[in-house]
Amino acid sequence: MTLHESLISPTANPELEKALRERLARRSAIAGGFGQLEELALRLALIQATETPRFRDPVLALFAADHGLAVEGVGAQWGRSTSDQAMLALQSRLPSAVLARLHGLALQVVDCGLATDLAPHPKLLLRKVAHGTRNARFGAAMTREQLHAALRVGMEVTDAQSGNVLACAGMGQGANESAALLLARLDAQHLKDLLSASSQHLVEVLELVLSRHREAVDAMDALAAFGGYEIAVMAGAMLVAASKRMLILIDGLPACAALRVAASIAPPVTDYVVFCRSNHEPGMDLALAGFKAMALLELGMDCADGTGAAIAWPLVRSAAALLSDVHEIPAAPIQPETDPSALDSALQPQQTTTPMGLDELPDSRLGATTRPSSPLLE
DSSP states (O other): OOOOGGGSOOOOOHHHHHHHHHHHHHHHHHHOOOTHHHHHHHHHHHHHTSSSOOOOSOEEEEEEEOOGGGGGTOOOGGGSOHHHHHHHHHTTOSHHHHHHHHTTOEEEEEEEEOSSOOOOOTTEEEOOSSSSOOOTTTSOSSOHHHHHHHHHHHHHHHHTOOSSEEEEEEESTTHHHHHHHHHHHHTTOOGGGGSSSOOHHHHHHHHHHHHHTTTOOSHHHHHHHHOOHHHHHHHHHHHHHHHTTOEEEEESHHHHHHHHHHHHHOGGGGGGEEEEOSSOOHHHHHHHHHTTOOOSOOOOOOOOTTHHHHHHHHHHHHHHHHHHTSOOOOSSOOOOOSOHHHHHHHHSOOOOOOOTTOOOEEETTTTEEEOOOOGGGO
């Protein structure tokens, strides 16, 4: 599997940015400033390389996997197994699933490496690399072959998406701890600073894991050493998403760790990211600082990852609407409209061409549209 950084272009475009800022300034002159929403709108437009960003078929993907470290008493969050959490999401009994449905995000649960097998479900993608990683305390969590397979799975998951928005969140006992191990190694952070309410036993176990894999210093070696499958699959998914100029919403420490790995392969991937936050894990503070970023919303929540992305999505749509759906105001005096139907027609959003890199190709055989495959998969 060959990854070429050149396939993921930086979003920087000085000429387009100037036009966008002028457009936003005209909006502000009429209705006042919109603060951080203006910067968000600017980022969304640069991602799509257009003055009128639009979204279609957004997906909230929960990447689920089990970790061998769980046998050490690591990561027993919420008091339920990873499979139980995944089933609750599929049954729309988790807040993230309910809010995703409310705000028009299609939910997908991706089985990257659950220890048990789930029954088929329309929202479940069975992409299991293995039945959980091995215990990183005694050896590498995954082999190089498994790591490459997981990256490929993530690429294929995103390449199959018809939309241009992917919200990523991890799910699994030990997922936060594996992410903390990765970030501690790759960003030279103190492990204890990345852990929430860490017990002495937990710190001792994870310090032993770090010590055992002291030679795993680059991103791929560290990911193979510490796991997990959901982080590797997310990293692959983010690479293809960026290559297709999709917006990537990042929610949670495992997703941040996946982005850190993806950015080690192709640094411009971070241009396509908006960060969200579902909980007050201290590791998120350090992860965001490492990316020189801040979460879109800081609501003091302590929920499962994915909830913050679902809540932030309407804000993202609102920012895009400042550019795409607010019409220009003519300089001439505003005249009263005598024909209400004409006014309604004038207020309808105008049709625009599809932004660069997001073309849809008609396929009369399917009676729908198909998307070009990402060159990362060729």
